[in-house]
Amino acid sequence: MIRDERIPSDELRRIDEEIRSNWPTGADVDFEEAIEYHESLPDRKRFADVLESADKPLLQPRAGVPRLDDQIELLEYLHREGQADLLPTTIDSYTRDNEYGKAQEGLDKARETGEDTLNGFPAVNHGVDGCRELIDAIDAPIEVRHGTPDARLLAAITFAGGFQSFEGGPISYNIPYTKRHGLEETIEKWQFVDRLAGAYTERGVRINREPFGPLTGTLVPPSIAIAIMIVEGQLAATQGVRSITLGYGQVGNVVQDVAALNALQKLGDEYLPDEVVVTTVFHEWMGGFPPDEARANGVISLGGMTAAIAKPDKVITKSPQEFQGVPTKEANASGLRTTRQVIDMAIEQEIDIDGIAEEQDLIERETRCLMDTIFEHGDGDVVRGTIEAFDSGALDVPFAPSDSARGAVLPARDDDGRVRIFEWADLAMDEDIKEIHKARLSRRADTEGREQSFRMVADDVDAISDGKLIGRPQGDV
Amino acid sequence: MIRDERIPSDELRRIDEEIRSNWPTGADVDFEEAIEYHESLPDRKRFADVLESADKPLLQPRAGVPRLDDQIELLEYLHREGQADLLPTTIDSYTRDNEYGKAQEGLDKARETGEDTLNGFPAVNHGVDGCRELIDAIDAPIEVRHGTPDARLLAAITFAGGFQSFEGGPISYNIPYTKRHGLEETIEKWQFVDRLAGAYTERGVRINREPFGPLTGTLVPPSIAIAIMIVEGQLAATQGVRSITLGYGQVGNVVQDVAALNALQKLGDEYLPDEVVVTTVFHEWMGGFPPDEARANGVISLGGMTAAIAKPDKVITKSPQEFQGVPTKEANASGLRTTRQVIDMAIEQEIDIDGIAEEQDLIERETRCLMDTIFEHGDGDVVRGTIEAFDSGALDVPFAPSDSARGAVLPARDDDGRVRIFEWADLAMDEDIKEIHKARLSRRADTEGREQSFRMVADDVDAISDGKLIGRPQGDV
Amino acid sequence: MSQTVVLGVIGSDAHVVGITILEQAFSAAGFDVVNLGVQTSQEEFAEAAVAHDAEAVLVSSLYGHAEQDCQGFHDVLEDHGVDAVTFIGGNLAVGQDEFEQTRRTFRELGFDRVFDSETDPEDAIAALRQDLQISPTESERATINS
Amino acid sequence: MSQTVVLGVIGSDAHVVGITILEQAFSAAGFDVVNLGVQTSQEEFAEAAVAHDAEAVLVSSLYGHAEQDCQGFHDVLEDHGVDAVTFIGGNLAVGQDEFEQTRRTFRELGFDRVFDSETDPEDAIAALRQDLQISPTESERATINS
16 A cells, blocks of 8 residues: 655665666666766756746747657747747657557657657657757757656656656546546556656756646636645655646636636645745646637637736646647747737736635635545545545546546536536535535526526536637527 | 817808819718618617627727728628627728829729729728618628828718718827828818718717727827827717717736726716717727737737726727738738637626726826816817917827927836836926826836936837837846 | 436547536436446447446547447447447547538447537437437438437 | 937838937937928928038938938938938838848938938937047948948
8 A cells, every 4th residue: 555655765776677677768777877967968958947047937838749850840949939938848649658669660650751650759769868869959948748647667768868847747647648547556656756856856956847737627626726736746745856846727717817826836835845846837728729720819818918917937838729739830839929928018017906815715725625635534644645535536626537536526617707616526625615616606697597507517618619718608698 | 260169050061062072972972861871771780879789899900992892802701700890991091191083093903903002992982882882781880990181071971871980080180190280270170070970960870980099009198198089079079979989099008008998988978078978999009019920919919808807898909910011801800809709708707906996096187187288278168278288288199290299298118017208398297197107117217227218218119019018128127 | 217328438539528518417307327438448338238227328439530439339239238229429520521421420330319519418318308208200300410 | 519410201201209219319319309200301301401500311211112212312412502411210121131232222322321220229329429520431330330
């Protein structure tokens, strides 16, 4: 039975050797040599330092293609034409499923035909040297972004390859991404990833870790996202990680989004150990986008405006081609520049919106309810508590495809467009908080002249792609 | 010596006959028959009614091409693909200079070659029937937009042609548009335009009149713009106009823009007679745009956000191709949809920003200073007062090309990005208000570690096209 | 007695939002809903239909590979002795231009009704109620499907 | 004794922001500035230069027709007996790709210095100070212009 305990050094070495034997490129990893490589990198490529010392929100897109030279060209383009401050390398789906053989086939085919037969960069197959070629070529810090439940080999190779930031976590890369991986299993695998990051950190190479805040990307109530961020932050801290970027996905209500980002930073600082530097990342709207670049630019800009007010440390941008899937590099750069323009025009303005403190207070109270229930479920151990709380439904994520979460909680927007909880199921929450949500949703029902029902949930899921924030009944109100 | 007095009926007829003899199409105007035509129009083409009864900001682009069939196609496109609520017909430059012969040559050439040799729709040359073909074809209200100092014949023909809204005014279409037209001259000509609109109004056909709020489009302090809007509203009301839309051009600071729009509506209601229905129009940023569609979309979206908070009755949209001049119809529609998306996502949110009331109070006090000086300069007559106040410099517009305004007042942004007055010249303003501006600009100077100087003005003029709101010294602060 | 429907996303598809909403809608409409969730195999649908004695099997697919995932599905149902009404809905082909063609394809695969991704849950519920009570004529069916 | 410069936008051009900023900049730098405003004719420039005994005539143009508007300008100045330094700046050609070509064109028309629209007022002031005090060599001139 796993607990929130640091993996001992000998155990770390044992697992490390074992997982590195899963694929030939694993053999090239040499920890001591990797430390030297990291020490040779200039300051402007040190992810944690660049992020933590920035004086305004840094922008980062999503991007990954199979071939190394194409990936270099793509990132150079986004750096130059998109003025991205931080760069990503998004990993392909086969690698996420640990299917390195299939990823190799795809990479070989991409190299032969020039066509992109993989939907990302197969970093394990490129190996340590391939990763370092990328790190050497790009004049900015780069993060590994993926969605891998078992990311141990990916971490071993990309850390040795010079990447200093790694997205994901045992809950945030399980619940929204996969059906059948047990939570206990993913926690155990991510303990290794975090422990390895911690080993680098101990030697002065601070690997930044970034739990994936948006979760299912669909109307996730802020307190649920924040509680999961704190848990993943705690797990990482236990393993020795000292630079943690907690994430949050825009819901589209400015007051609630600003309040949530404020609460995320505050509770992160409070719950995580003092030796951890906590930063925040804001994801532009992760739900369905309008099938129209002009309207998509409006959605992106609302994200930029929110970022200008909340001032997170990092913003992950969307592109106007979000609706159709992977954007062209031009569209990707365009999303960056639209966001930059809005932030730079608005960030020096004093924009203090009424009600942010109240909303933040509500989010904090809700988050504490969830943290308390995790603590209680685990008798003080956050690993046990998380597993048990998800099992009992006291902790839950709406629209979770995973069998590890009930997915019984359902959100709906209130009359002001803030995400509230319509169906609580077994979520552990104080009654007075439930009453607040109920009253807010009741006001919306009155405005719309209909009963509170799942129909609101369905309407809200489609609303932004249909051009509105709130899914009002047809014919307007 | 002209005064703010209603043109008598016989004088109206005399001028009407005189100006209609200036060009052959003038002969086709028959007032009684025109009233019948207007009465035959369906409710959805009645500009004033549609605008005044809307429950959210209506969107209107700018658009005008020489040939009738092209103009119909263009407006249909913007209505259908841009979802514009109100449509424009922008008039060509020759018509603005009353050069109907040259406009005819351009129109003939456009018809022969299919090329657009004019930069707008020559409504005088198309005549009453041509205008009505347009009105009949388009299923929405249409406004005439131009920039004509002497718009008497244009008004006579377009009113008879079925247009029910007409932009401009004696100050707002003089000061920013032309060098040598005297203010007394343009006031006299616009008294006729307003009197003619009043004659239609008396017969139940309420012609909407819209003074051009952005003026020189470059960092115009809100109170100056509002004072001129009120004056033009008063002049129009005297001549019998009963539907007046006062305009304001975005300066880019959300608090100041919302405060200005609030003040515009409030002071408009206060200063104009009770029988006038006062509405407001917000122009998206009229200054220099970034030479990049992605960044331009950010500028447009900030306008949409401001409109969602201030809720003006109408928004005139910009396109992402603003930098390069006249946009394609696709870009024009895109600007509309981006604006629509932002407004529709944000308008139901409760976004009350601190400091709006204080800023609005300041703007109102400044505007009253200017209105008082106009009153005093004219011994109670607003026409005399306006002429004399511009003459003495007590009333002034920054960056005015016209000889009728000193153009000696200079604006600069304060540390929060609000437009203040850096050089007062002879502008009539209470000392304590000047002190407030001075203190705000002084704070900016401290932030930037430089003296207050014209250099700030120059930097601010370029700032938005360079990607920022405030023109800080190079190397940032 | 309320009637049981089995609901799931077929194949490797992990889109969960649609079936979550369908689950709520059918429950609210009085059905007993067995939600198999995402990434459900043909066998899992069949076994659940047997285990719960389901009147209807509702298949969702949003990632564009539905035709491939549904090959032989009705044979599998038959092998398990399932005699339920079968509906399928979602983004059923990569290009959605010719939905009538898509509908024909899935009707030929054996589905009783085929819905596009814009269909309201209410329409699916109304259709199922009709199918479980009276056998609709072809013309009625066409009206509801269109 | 401070030196006088005559400033204006030539032709039918109504762009006023640039010269307003130049007026302020030259005034702040100690020059007496006569700002003729927008839409100024060649004759008006010449007459003002005579009337104010100007040391320099600064011409601005932003609407792309400067070459046409400046044809014969230096003949008109000469006819009025004006012997001032002449500068021109702004968007001097419709396409700005080859500014060196544009500069040559306007040097051939008789202007002492030619600036593009990105030039800071400070650079123009520095150049004028130099031109009015010492006669710069061609090489110095080239450095400042570039």
